[in-house]
Amino acid sequence: MSVMSTMYTGISGMLTSSTGMSVVSNNLANTSTVGYKGSKITFEDTFYQAINSAQGVSQVGTGVTVSAIYGDFSQGAYESTTSATDLAINGNGYFELINPVNGSVYYTRAGDFTFDSNGYLVDAHGYNVQGWVVDDDGNPVGATTNIQIDSSQSPPSATTSVSMLFNLDSTAEDCCVDDTNPFFAMFSAWDGTEDTPLGDALYSYQNSITVYDENGASHVLTIYFDKVGDDTYTDGTSGNTVWEYVVTCDPSEDGRTIDGTALATTSAAGLLMTGTMTFSSSGEMKGMTAYTLSSGATGNMSNLANWTPAEFSDDGFPVFTANFTGAENASATQEAEAQSIELNLGMGTSNITGTGWSATMAANAAAIGTSFTNIGNYLEPDLQTSSTTSYDSSTTTRTQAQDGYTSGYLLEISVDTNGVITGTYSNGQIEDLWVVALCSFANEDGLQRQGGNLFSQTRDSGEAVTGTPGTSSLGTINSNTLEQSNVDMATQMVQMITLQRVYDGSSKIISTANEMLQTVIGLKR
16 A cells, blocks of 8 residues: 555545535534434445555555535424414424425424414414314314415304393382283283383393394393292292293394294294293202294284294203394295294203103283193203302392304414414403414435425335324424524534544645655666
């Protein structure tokens, strides 16, 4: 082996250490790059030459070369941010991005995303983040696609359930008296054609709640209560007492039409339900009746004979119908454009077989007359954990709720650990909109770096396996967080010093070999 070979050995050392310095310098330059994954270089000796020695054939190396440059895919540190669309992956996985111009697919750990002017969730290059639309149960649907919040509004939802719980003072007076129909005195006194359909002196208590129609418009429902206080109309043996109630709306907003008659023009305008509540001597509810206007009603709509036992919801509560948008309805039936609303006063039925009412339930409200024994009940009364009571204390509304809402505009976006993007709207609704997709690879080292914090798959990396965060081997998502570079500056500085010494040492090999050659050349002098 010649002195010239020694020089080339030194050159190989300088070249490889220079390459190593490039890797280290790139790592150091990206110490603050979001989602950056560092690189590490390894070296190997090159082929060996055989030479003769006293021991026989021996080998002498010819230098060093780069063995491989591997990626360091360890988790980087987290940095908290103020943007909900800054996403960090806790564990395995990559975000999937698509270039909207040419359809190229990329993968990244850098989750510094924003929504563009068209509502697409994009990275800094404008590449679309991939995910799934979710159904009403929050489950991903179909194939992955560009995540886009394309609607800033939450549609309205019509009220389908009203819940009110009261305490009705057991010592209250009977304010509205009707000797013919004592259990429907307030009903009989109601006149929807008057400015004040029911006078203030004709009920013991009233409570209102705002409900919504299918167009998101608000309406006020009012329920009136009055005790049927005369012993003539109570069960003197058991001490049971009865309260009557009516559920009403603004008569001018009653759009029902029955038998060709617009209810808004009649005295029954605004009457939606009427009935009774029976309480034991201890103040607990024992029974309830509910009557609504029959769809086959004829003649005087205020005639109690036209009011028949209400139907039940699937939850076992009586249902009344309202028609707040009836001005657009040309049909002659109540059901058209009707809005079914269940009324929960704390008691329902656990059995809606047949009509759901007991055999003693009167066929219509008029059939009850003046007899307490004619008051029916649920087929199987189901008293809720919380219910309306009649204790010897002031009448009050304990709780009330309804499930409708108007339209709303988007206030904010949030992302949970499972990658579900949720919108919060001004109408109080919280809706799951999208699920962010994550991808994993059999061999991360096989990914090709594309710059811009992007990777692309290769034959060596294997095909991307797509799934939702937190499933299989995929990590979870941290919102308002960015994953920082995983480069350790101290380690890189030590490697840089080492490579510098290797470079210096290799240069000394060359200078020493040069001096040896000078000596050989000087022999002829």
